[in-house]
Amino acid sequence: GENVEQHPSTLSVQEGDSAVIKCTYSDSASNYFPWYKQELGKGPQLIIDIRSNVGEKKDQRIAVTLNKTAKHFSLHITETQPEDSAVYFCAASPGAYNTDKLIFGTGTRLQVFP
Amino acid sequence: DVKVTQSSRYLVKRTGEKVFLECVQDMDHENMFWYRQDPGLGLRLIYFSYDVKMKEKGDIPEGYSVSREKKERFSLILESASTNQTSMYLCATIGQGRNEQFFGPGTRLTVL
Numbered sequence: 724g725e726n727v728e729q730h731p732s733t734l735s736v737q738e739g740d741s742a743v744i745k746c747t748y749s750d751s752a753s754n755y756f757p758w759y760k761q762e763l764g765k766g767p768q769l770i771i772d773i774r775s776n777v778g779e780k781k782d783q784r785i786a787v788t789l790n791k792t793a794k795h796f797s798l799h800i801t802e803t804q805p806e807d808s809a810v811y812f813c814a815a816s817p818g819a820y821n822t823d824k825l826i827f828g829t830g831t832r833l834q835v836f837p
Numbered sequence: 838d839v840k841v842t843q844s845s846r847y848l849v850k851r852t853g854e855k856v857f858l859e860c861v862q863d864m865d866h867e868n869m870f871w872y873r874q875d876p877g878l879g880l881r882l883i884y885f886s887y888d889v890k891m892k893e894k895g896d897i898p899e900g901y902s903v904s905r906e907k908k909e910r911f912s913l914i915l916e917s918a919s920t921n922q923t924s925m926y927l928c929a930t931i932g933q934g935r936n937e938q939f940f941g942p943g944t945r946l947t948v949l
Contacts (some may be wrong), residue, residue, distance in 0.1 A: 724896075732877065755936065765941025766841070766927055767880070812879060823868050823887075823931055825938065829879040 725750040729828030731796035736803050738837055744831045747795040748812035755816040756789060756796045757825070762809045771798070803835045840864070841941035842883050843885030843928055849947045856915040867933045869911035870895075872902065874925040874943070886911055918948045 726749040738741050739767045748756075754775040759767035773780045773796065780787050784799055784803075789796040812834050814825040840916075860869065870885040883897030884903040892903050898936035900922060904912040911930075915922055928941040 729879070757936065759938075759940075765940050766929070767938075768940070769937045772936060818942075819854065824870075824882070824885065825879040826871075826882075829877055 725814060725815055725826040728813050728828050729829045729831060731814050731831060732829065733832045735834045735836065738803060738805060740803055742800045742803055742807070742833055742835075744798045744811055744813070744833070745795060746797070746815075746828050747793075748788070748815040748826075749794065749817070750817055751791075751794065753815040753817060756787070757806075758785075758787060758798050759812045759814065759827075760809045761812065761830075767810075767812055775790060796825050800833075805835050805837055808833055808835045841928060841939050842904045842929055843921050843941040843944050844925075845944050846942065847947075850915075850918050850949065851898050851949055852919060854915075854918050854948075856918050856946065856948075857926075858913040858915075858926055858946070859943075860911045860913070860930075860941055861909055861931040862911075862928075862939070863909065864928040864930065864932065864939070865908065867908070870929040870931075870938065871901075871911065871913045872927045872929065873896065873897070874927055880927065883913065918946075922946065923948045 731745045738784035760770045761767040780805045784801050811831045813828040840863045871883045874879040886892045902910045902914045926944045929938040931938045
């Protein structure tokens with residue numbers, strides 16, 4: 724079945740710097756890759772997603788890139804702010820026709836220092 | 838806005854007790870999920886349901902069961918709680934054919 728690996732497990736950056744989190748997946752049939760942000764005391768919330776027919780997607784300060792050949796995708800956060808501090812999870816859909824069920828990565832704790 | 842509520846934020850139980858975790862969503866979504874979250878292991882799927890009275894095992898169903906008698910409510914049951922079930926439990930829901938899973942705030946369960 725699908726396996727998703729996520730790195731790094733922790734990431735500390737200075738406010739204003741960029742942060743990059745990387746994930747790899749094993750199932751070449753996966754075609755949907757969301758990123759979730761979990762703030763302290765809350766459930767994860769979708770922040771951006773990408774489908775396999777697109778190589779990059781941006782939404783203000785966040786962007787996701789996908790390399791289907793290498794089976795990896797990354798989250799890029801530019802001009803980081805203290806409110807970006809959270810745990811981030813990548814995920815992949817385990818099969819081309821089922822985007823309801825997701826396999827999640829192990830999470831990255833991002834700390835942005837003022 | 839979708840609202841997913843979980844019956845308790847914190848729960849402490851004893852080994853061997855039967856534990857019920859309740860999840861309710863108000864958006865008429867067909868699909869509901871139960872995950873557990875552990876440090877270094879991410880979110881792991883326990884069970885999911887695509888319709889009332891329908892359930893399917895996820896990746897780690899051992900020691901758990903579920904119940905979905907009504908569309909809006911999905912319950913996770915620990916028949917005989919054990920210390921290795923101490924964890925954060927998250928419920929999620931998604932509409933049919935949609936992409937975004939909406940999560941509840943989580944229940945932190947401690948089994949002593």
